[in-house]
Amino acid sequence: MDKNQTRMNTSKYLEASRPILAVLAAFLLGGVLIIAIGKNPVEIYGKMFSMTLGTGYGVGQVLFRATPLVLTGLAVALPFKAGLFNIGGEGQAAIGTIVCAAIGAALSPSLSPMLAIPIGLIAAMLGGASWASIIALLKTRFGVSEVITSIMLNFTAYALVGYLITYQFGIEGTMRTVEISHGAFMPRLDALTGLFPRSPVNLSLFLALALATAVYAVVYKTKYGYELRAVGLNLEAARYAGINTNFHVMTSLIAAGALAGLVGANYVMGYKHYYEAGGVNGVGFLGIAVAMLVNSHPLWILASALLFGLLDYGGLTINADVSKEIFLVVQAAVILFVIASQKAFKQME
């Protein structure tokens, strides 16, 4: 029996270390690639880690890049618990950002931050949420698959945002909007604390942290979350249990849209202070990977987003030595290795 106990314990440790091993393996693979292009992987990785995790600025950059990924990761994870696959984070983020930029610009420059910041946040959320509500409506009213509509709406969002920046809210001759009201600037952490000097990481980081915790609590601790998970696990049984399944489909998708929309807060209010075309492209898609990597667990998404933030910024720091594509390969390898290791272990059990 004792032997059994220890075996169980070791297997628990193994389970916990599994993603870490997978990440290491992915880096190893990247190392091989770096050797293949005639560079020294120890040097390159050394440079990358010292420039990301070794400096305040680097850490700030990593955190800044992780922030939107937490949001879009959650935007995938929450509906996923209800059995829905929201691939529309991309579009929801773009619409959230443009609404945030437009409303932010319309605010009076003298408006107090106490008002202007919440207004900007709400604008971003409403933008994303309204975009997601189209998916939700089509799903609940007509049974159209959310996968299809969310993909299509991503392209629509790109086009719409392009149009709005060019013809409505943009500065002529550029591909960006006008600057938002000063009051709506989200304070940067270096301004507040002196940490992470000159990096764009801002208060949105804490917002994302708080939201991840909140989503976790909602999913696992509340009646709403209990019903939501039931809907995801067994729709028919959920109906029998008197659960209004459409309500959960609706609300989880709309909440996901709001989460993705907040990407705009980080980008517009915390960083650029305007929307430059293409500025938030890609975060929605990366969010899918962020969520899938950790089985859509809201708290683990924090770790997953950090990893992707690290890879994202890490790639930039060594851009001069190896092409960014090498790093994209490492990124992809991380996802594949982690997912494959999960499946492999499950089979062994």
Place this chain on the structure above:
Amino acid sequence: MSPTAIEFKGITKRFGDFYANRSVSFSVERGSIHAVVGENGAGKSTLMKILYGLYRPDAGDLVINGEKRRIASPAHAIELGIGMVHQHFMLVEPLTVVENIMLGDEPVKNRVLIDRQKTVVRLFELSEKFGLSISPYETVGSLSVGLQQRVEILKLLYRDATILILDEPTAVLTPIETEQLFKTLKSLAKVGNTILIITHKLDEVLRLADRVSVMRQGELIDTLPAASATKETLARLMVGRDVLLHVEKNDARPNDEILSIKNITYTDAKGVKRLDGLSLSVRAGEIYGIAGVEGNGQSELLKLLWGMPEEGATVSGSVAFSETPILGKTPREIAALGVSHVPEDRLKYAVINSFSISDNIIFGRHYERDFLSAVGFNLKKLWAFCAEMLSLFDVRSAKGVSPNERIGNLSGGNQQKVVTARELTRPNLKLLILAQPTRGVDIGAIEFIHRKVIDARDKNIAVLLISAELGEIISLADRIGCIYKGAIRKEFSQTEVAKRRETPNEFEKQLGQFIT
């Protein structure tokens, strides 16, 4: 070839510290029908899953046709001629019968094209040979349970299985379907196939099996020839005490009408009439039993009563609960009136497999005030309730039932107990709708659940009981309606039922005439 088809030699299987099987040894003769009986959680399914390669034993050997084998996977088992029909079917519902049968072993023509015709031909041969007729192009999801099971059996025969494992095959069948199945099994055994069958129905063991092995708490208690066994001896071996095979009950004293169904017609999305002018009423303090062969409208009636008619179905007529019309109401609104429902298909409708026991024991009741706190659940109350239910309904599992355990880890009968516990203890209960409430439950637990249903009736609750088990209907119901082609074809009044119950075998035959 050796006359022994299978030999279990000291098979042990642990889940954590819990022994689901503890050095189980017995042998099964070729060409025989061998029954395995035992209480819920005794380890029967586990043992069969080991034979089928789904679990690996922690100790012990399997000898198949005289050769020691390590069965690594179901695919390997099939190669060795071992096939299994699970307690819960493993069919792909949207696919047709042929497609299901050839799945994983598709015949091919011109290298790439699926040769469906070939399978159909084989299928017809097999169905002819063993009396298993079926229409090949129907989608499996639209078939009755009995026919789905037939598909499962054909699937095995199609793969040339010579050792067939059936885990509670008759739990879902009507007497006639059971009869047909037994005929099939006997003819299969006659030509040299070996049948291993798990069942909770002791009559069936006596009627069908050549030999029977009894398990209790993971251990093999005895293997004996069926001819030398009786229901009582088997029950005692299984449970370790004498079991009351028929619960006693006093006469019902019915009161006001609680449920009134008038002239209901139900046409499904495909335009098939499933209910055709069905009327019945249930009064407080009585058990109304609906006897019938599956597929005569019971499922549709249940769906209607629980506010879940299929999409596209058209319904006419009226259903009233104490004079409140309930057609068009949602399950939640109906439950709020004081109605409770044990659905026929537990896995599909009544539990969430990967939720814990405590999450399941409030499933569908999770919005009751008592279980909630300001933001989430009142875990303390919830756990206390769960613990109470588990002990009251004697739910057993590995690790001594923790409310935290996944319900999917419970044995089939124990899952049913959890559902029954939940539905029988709803507050303010006025109408209890029970569909196959003891499906897959062992005789000890049947005695117990029947007792609880009668208690509920005596507390002035109206009970509507739908069961494919005529024995169950006869021993519980105060009035009986025979359902046939979507209508009540014959109703037996309380006095009639009371009188005929004295000769249950004859009554069963009589009922049989009205449902076919």
